Amino acid sequence: MAAGGPDFVSKVRSSVDIVSLISESVPLKKSGRKFRGLCPFHNEKTPSFYVDETKQLFYCFGCGAGGDTFKFVMLREGVEFLEAARLLARRAGVPVPQGGTGQRSSERESLVAACRAAAALYREILVREPQGGPGRNYLEKRGITEATREELGLGFAPDRWDTLRDDLQKQGHRPETLMAAGLLQRREDASGYYDRFRNRIIFPITNLAGDVIGFGGRLIADGEPKYLNSPETLIYNKRENLYGLHHSRQGIKESGEAVVVEGYLDFASLVQAGVKSAVATLGTSFTDEQASLLRRFTEKVVVNYDADNAGENATRRSLEKLLSRGFAVRVLQLPSSKDPDAFLRSASADEYRRLLAESPSCFEFLVQSASRRADLNDPAALGAAAREILPVLAQVPSRLERSRYVALLAERLRVEDALLLAEIRDVMLRGTRESAGSAPAAAPPRAPVALRESEISLVRALVEDEDARARLLNEILPADLEGSPVSAIVSGMASLQHRGMDVTYAGLAAVLPDGERELLARIAMRGDPPSGTDAARRCLESMRRGRLVKERETLQREMEKTSEPGRLNDLLRRKIEISRRIDSMS
Numbered sequence: 001m002a003a004g005g006p007d008f009v010s011k012v013r014s015s016v017d018i019v020s021l022i023s024e025s026v027p028l029k030k031s032g033r034k035f036r037g038l039c040p041f042h043n044e045k046t047p048s049f050y051v052d053e054t055k056q057l058f059y060c061f062g063c064g065a066g067g068d069t070f071k072f073v074m075l076r077e078g079v080e081f082l083e084a085a086r087l088l089a090r091r092a093g094v095p096v097p098q099g100g101t102g103q104r105s106s107e108r109e110s111l112v113a114a115c116r117a118a119a120a121l122y123r124e125i126l127v128r129e130p131q132g133g134p135g136r137n138y139l140e141k142r143g144i145t146e147a148t149r150e151e152l153g154l155g156f157a158p159d160r161w162d163t164l165r166d167d168l169q170k171q172g173h174r175p176e177t178l179m180a181a182g183l184l185q186r187r188e189d190a191s192g193y194y195d196r197f198r199n200r201i202i203f204p205i206t207n208l209a210g211d212v213i214g215f216g217g218r219l220i221a222d223g224e225p226k227y228l229n230s231p232e233t234l235i236y237n238k239r240e241n242l243y244g245l246h247h248s249r250q251g252i253k254e255s256g257e258a259v260v261v262e263g264y265l266d267f268a269s270l271v272q273a274g275v276k277s278a279v280a281t282l283g284t285s286f287t288d289e290q291a292s293l294l295r296r297f298t299e300k301v302v303v304n305y306d307a308d309n310a311g312e313n314a315t316r317r318s319l320e321k322l323l324s325r326g327f328a329v330r331v332l333q334l335p336s337s338k339d340p341d342a343f344l345r346s347a348s349a350d351e352y353r354r355l356l357a358e359s360p361s362c363f364e365f366l367v368q369s370a371s372r373r374a375d376l377n378d379p380a381a382l383g384a385a386a387r388e389i390l391p392v393l394a395q396v397p398s399r400l401e402r403s404r405y406v407a408l409l410a411e412r413l414r415v416e417d418a419l420l421l422a423e424i425r426d427v428m429l430r431g432t433r434e435s436a437g438s439a440p441a442a443a444p445p446r447a448p449v450a451l452r453e454s455e456i457s458l459v460r461a462l463v464e465d466e467d468a469r470a471r472l473l474n475e476i477l478p479a480d481l482e483g484s485p486v487s488a489i490v491s492g493m494a495s496l497q498h499r500g501m502d503v504t505y506a507g508l509a510a511v512l513p514d515g516e517r518e519l520l521a522r523i524a525m526r527g528d529p530p531s532g533t534d535a536a537r538r539c540l541e542s543m544r545r546g547r548l549v550k551e552r553e554t555l556q557r558e559m560e561k562t563s564e565p566g567r568l569n570d571l572l573r574r575k576i577e578i579s580r581r582i583d584s585m586s
């Protein structure tokens, strides 16, 4: 039985109750036949988050998040479907089939096991072993307490070539696996392997499920490189991970914002200072993937990099990625160009928190940074400053926001709006053309799909009323639902029925893609019971009629544009036919 297989999934589904699952993290109150609470996926003061026990679905009328137990875990833990299934299985005591999804998955599992063993070994050495002494001294000197070391699972790799290799091999890990996990390197003459991390403080990097997937190592002596990271492996991709996100995600949700820093030690110092919402980039400039990842947890970010030139440039690049994904961004630059780690060694946590709370918007940062470097009374410098700032602001997805920034910028730089507007238009046009062919654009902020009453009633009747389903489902043609947001839901029902399976909300949720599952949950949460076969048939008729009316309008528009007699005749004939069908309905 495969881990992703239908047997496993349905077994998990039937052994987890959605109300008790969600109650673990969201206080729910009974409200009519449903349960109600504050949505864990967006900030709200009055509850618009509903859970339906009989349908085993949840839906938030505030942000549109909705689905079944699997979807809830996917959203809450920020994991993919399979991982959500595993987490639920563990919770329900359903055995997870080993290596079921093929060779790649069992290879992944052995790499995760190797990383887990490595983290435990490094940790043990730092905490207990004599050879961990240099590591302990170093962290002592840097002011990282034992509690913080424990909390972050820090470790130490001694200055030897064979510590990890010999120990993990003794535990039964194959050297090829350790190599593939990025823990060993191969000797140049291919005669064997040696430890990648030596004489370094070890920072374990976890994914969102909490598995260790890679390591960062800080050299404790002079030499290069100061920081060494795991290479890309089957389980670790530095572009797609943020150090500390697993640790901080709850804090990020609670505070409503994330603080992005550059280094492992910056992160550790912030954790120690009680700042619970930090994440660190992993020795890269901020990537699109990291921005998307973070967007699952918050829409506000404070960038807190070094305040030196390199740091400012990195900050500016990260702003483009963040703004284009619709984040509200502030920038914190600490006094005397210090990084958070250096700052917190000489100042209090309260002082840091005060500066964090007062940190200016990214717009202020851009203007201040430009005016530090150029005399803005000089027209040439002014133009250069505008050209530096505009491409960043051009990333803001909302047109309204963008024009607000342009007005602000014109005011701050004291130039004529029209001039600046012309410039920004230029930049925007270039921007869109460049992005047209390249990477997929940021997901647009989710606007709830508009649903007609007739669509809602039809779906409800088909799911909840067996008689209506028996009479109507086979009668619905694909064309009837063309362009309707519920068309995938209805064809999902047809395919369940075709396969001889029960048509229920939970069963449907299992076969629908994400967006449709949300829609289904939204429909399922409607209070009033469905209104029987006749009413459902009227809904279907009204949808058919709506589609025909639309078609007739399209034909009419085409007729107005055509001057060619043959084509006009053809359009007219089709229009008359459609009108006849509409008339016969009412």
Ligand SMILES: [Zn+2]
Pocket (backbone or CB within 6 Å): 039, 040, 041, 042, 049, 060, 061, 062, 063, 064, 065
């Ligand atoms: Zn919500």
